[in-house]
Amino acid sequence: MINLLADASMPALAQLVRTCQQAGMALQLETFSGRQPDASQLARAQVLLIRSITQVTKELLDQAPHVCWIGTATIGTEHVDAAACEARGIAFVSTPGVNAQAVGDYVASAVAALTLAQDAPLTGPVAIIGGGHTGQAAGARLQGLGYQVHCYDPPLVAQGINQRDGMPIHANWQQVLASAAISCHVPLTRSGPFATYHLLDDASIAQLPANCMLINASRGPVVAESALRAAANRQQPLRVVLDVWEHEPQIATDLLPWLSLATMHIAGHSMAGKVAGTLQLLQQLLSWLPSSELAQASGTAMPVQELPDLTDLLQAWPKSVQPQLWQANKAPDWRTLASWVLAIYDIRQDDLALRQQPATPAAFDQLRRGYAHRSELSVGQVQGGSWLATEEWRKRLKQLTFQLNKGC
Numbered sequence: 001m002i003n004l005l006a007d008a009s010m011p012a013l014a015q016l017v018r019t020c021q022q023a024g025m026a027l028q029l030e031t032f033s034g035r036q037p038d039a040s041q042l043a044r045a046q047v048l049l050i051r052s053i054t055q056v057t058k059e060l061l062d063q064a065p066h067v068c069w070i071g072t073a074t075i076g077t078e079h080v081d082a083a084a085c086e087a088r089g090i091a092f093v094s095t096p097g098v099n100a101q102a103v104g105d106y107v108a109s110a111v112a113a114l115t116l117a118q119d120a121p122l123t124g125p126v127a128i129i130g131g132g133h134t135g136q137a138a139g140a141r142l143q144g145l146g147y148q149v150h151c152y153d154p155p156l157v158a159q160g161i162n163q164r165d166g167m168p169i170h171a172n173w174q175q176v177l178a179s180a181a182i183s184c185h186v187p188l189t190r191s192g193p194f195a196t197y198h199l200l201d202d203a204s205i206a207q208l209p210a211n212c213m214l215i216n217a218s219r220g221p222v223v224a225e226s227a228l229r230a231a232a233n234r235q236q237p238l239r240v241v242l243d244v245w246e247h248e249p250q251i252a253t254d255l256l257p258w259l260s261l262a263t264m265h266i267a268g269h270s271m272a273g274k275v276a277g278t279l280q281l282l283q284q285l286l287s288w289l290p291s292s293e294l295a296q297a298s299g300t301a302m303p304v305q306e307l308p309d310l311t312d313l314l315q316a317w318p319k320s321v322q323p324q325l326w327q328a329n330k331a332p333d334w335r336t337l338a339s340w341v342l343a344i345y346d347i348r349q350d351d352l353a354l355r356q357q358p359a360t361p362a363a364f365d366q367l368r369r370g371y372a373h374r375s376e377l378s379v380g381q382v383q384g385g386s387w388l389a390t391e392e393w394r395k396r397l398k399q400l401t402f403q404l405n406k407g408c
Ligand SMILES: O=C(O)[C@H](O)[C@H](O)COP(=O)(O)O
Pocket: 051, 052, 053, 073, 074, 075, 076, 077, 099, 265, 266, 267, 268, 269, 368
């Protein structure tokens, strides 16, 4: 029997494990709530399935002598001491890109909400910091909303990559700081030539143009909270959106009144993204098992293909895929597009939920645990006149991930 120890809030995990059991695999699932599993659970575990809130340190590994495979259902991996895993022969996997669409939607919703609030679209180009999965998803949606987007990514430039999906890639930091909006999509790294810790520091933030929109849905320490505090104190006119915080689960309470939008690290929490994370982890586990020492204990190996696919799994959450249909006889202006985005995912509701809670670590975790995972923008369908047949609009709606309704 293989003992799986998993974070209790991974949607679809129980169904997926049941499918494996029904196919004859000797798997046993135990779950833990909260940030860290307890010592007795760790002592029994052979496989550990986690999210970003569980810190896998040497100390945790010391308590888990039988663990030989760890999977995190997240894009970020800085919560796992990968070197310590490697030193102990523990396989470690993550789920790159799995919630990128949700993060792209979050950024689109932030821009939609703040431009509508000022009744003015962005008046200059947008900088995406980091051209990976989430950066591309955010960049595409902003292009769909009609903005010019460029991407700062020195590691990609060093590899000779200067363009991705119509986004120029560059290594010019001053170009970032001159942008009308900036959205961060980098992993948190503290050393090396491209370290991202405090990438946005006091010196950079002080240079941002008036009314600049700064969005951080990557990792809290990429933007120095002390620099934001200094900007708030000098009443620098910025529109800052934070989904992630430097000292999670504690948020910067003193900054809340100054922040334009503040949420509880849920940018990636669409239902499709969360379920895809669980599915991808199970797929990776099943691919690894046959070559492992644990295989003996697993009984009949189950082909990965026998797992249900994402669409089947999502049927279990019908509320997450309610389509939205818009009819437009003429091409939508920026206000209409912004309202379509907000009709599917309205970031302002998450902002309100955070502000209504006491700003304690427990409340932050509770909000994340109880989050009603949302639909993605791809449930939006557009029906309209001849404008929809133009190449430009087909491209823009595709960038926003809206579907063209067959009736058009
Ligand atoms: O790294 C990621 O994938 C995201 O930050 C992820 O959305 C965090 O989600 P959680 O750990 O709460 O499941």
